[in-house]
Amino acid sequence: MTSATQPPATSTDRPWLVRVPEIFEGVAASVLRRFGAASSTRLGQDYYLVKTASADAVHHSEAAKFARWNLPMDHTWPCNPQKMEGFIEKAAQTLLRKFGERKPQGIFIGTLHPTSPDKYYKGLASNLRGRVLQLFPKLVASTVEEQNPEAETLFCLVGKEGLFCGMQSPRASNGLYAGGSKYIDQDAPDTISRAGAKIAEALHYLLLHRPPLPQGSHWLELGACPGGMTSELLARGQKVTAIDRAPLDKRLAGRPGLKFVLNDVAAFVPRPGTTFDALLCDMNGPPEESMAQVTRLSRFLKKGGLVVFTLKVPRVETVELPCDLFNEIVAFASSAGLRLFAQTHLTYNRHEFTLFFETV
Structure with missing residues (x-):
């Protein structure tokens, strides 16, 4: 693909391969322009070969969140x-x-x-x-x-x-694999929901930024129903306190390490003295409301505690609106003592991004 609005190529332009997920195809041209792309060619399923003089834009511009993976072409x-x-x-x-x-x-x-x-x-x-x-x-x-x-x-x-x-x-x-993706099998008969693939890939992605949480770490999961993410965490030897006003899948009943609280997240308050190693939120609904609950409950995290937050955005039709919402959510989290250290669009994300915070 090419655009008449793109700047002419210069002698300093370098080829890059960037992966813009198919779900963002409608804004791909805008994303590539923000990378300073002088030209671009569509390759494969959702790859673009671009020429740009701005490696910094590929890595650090606001539009970088729309590119799952990138590589300079040697x-x-x-x-x-x-x-x-x-x-x-x-x-x-x-x-x-x-x-x-x-x-x-x-x-x-x-x-x-x-x-x-x-x-x-x-x-x-x-x-x-x-x-x-x-x-x-x-x-x-x-x-x-x-x-x-x-x-x-x-x-x-x-x-x-x-x-x-x-x-x-x-x-x-932005990935350990060529292309960035880790394939997660979701055809197994015991799979509870596709959300399980999201946390499985998110935990793999985290290896780019910090060591994995040890077995036995205690997670607080907000809006856990039906339990796809819960199941993945338990399978990795984690403990989970799962909160939802709807019940979990019956296959999770009696699983070691699981405590389920049938309650609205907004009404849940941990018992005094309770602490968690990590907090997970994949709730639907307005992201401002979800982050308000995350920040309220983040005070129960240990120092350096992890937050994995799925930022649900409206249907992506422009680059600006999701970026504005992203900046608003990150600023709100920062004011509550949560530091954003990574963000990505996972293979199983739709119109959403996965954000990673830690307590400071």
Whole structure:
């Protein structure tokens, strides 16, 4: 995609790959303009190859919250891998030549069409990574969880459009995987709701910014019904005090570590002396009201306690309105002693963002 309102390219423009989720496709052009994109090309499912002189805008502009993942392009190879003889060997040798001396901590390769039912490129990505790992010296990070969030990783994406590669830290890219997504299986028969996938991915995303909470940590969950997030937390050895005026799914009855309070969140007050390690809020309704309950109950968090908050926004038709609401919510939280340290749009988010705060 291109826009007549975009500035002309300059000699300082650098190619970047940015992932704007499909649900934000209607505002993608506005997002890319705020990245200073001189030009852009649609790639894959929701990737855009842009040229911009402003790396800071890609990482820190207000519009950055609409980009799930980003990567500077150090090597691009437009081609059709499926029709190219010896693609894997040619690509692997090229990656060794271009990136071997830069010593990436790890190498992770994904696809430009991550949800496509066609398994060809998933297999190609896996086989290419296998061959690359044979050529490179032993790497520090062999799995995504072993990465240092602040050290550079070689990320690559492959699809019918070609091969696109760059080196950047996972934290700067906003994800530990190539493309940023962690697939969460929601087809299991014991799945209670899709909300469980959101907290599972959120906990994985948190590895970019802080160590995981130890087993036995105590969560206060606001608006827990039907219990998808509750179930995921319990499965990870966490304790949960879940509050809702509607009952939880019957499959959660008697689960160790769970205390359920059948009550309106606004009427709930913990017993004196009770403290929590983390607070989770995925409530529907006006976000101002939800954050008011979060800040009211955040005084029961331990110092450095975690808050995971889903910011529900109206249907995203402009960049400005969600940003205004975001700034309002963050300012309100800050006034109550909550510091925002990360934000993202998760794979299972819809018109919403997941915000991460900690008590100060």
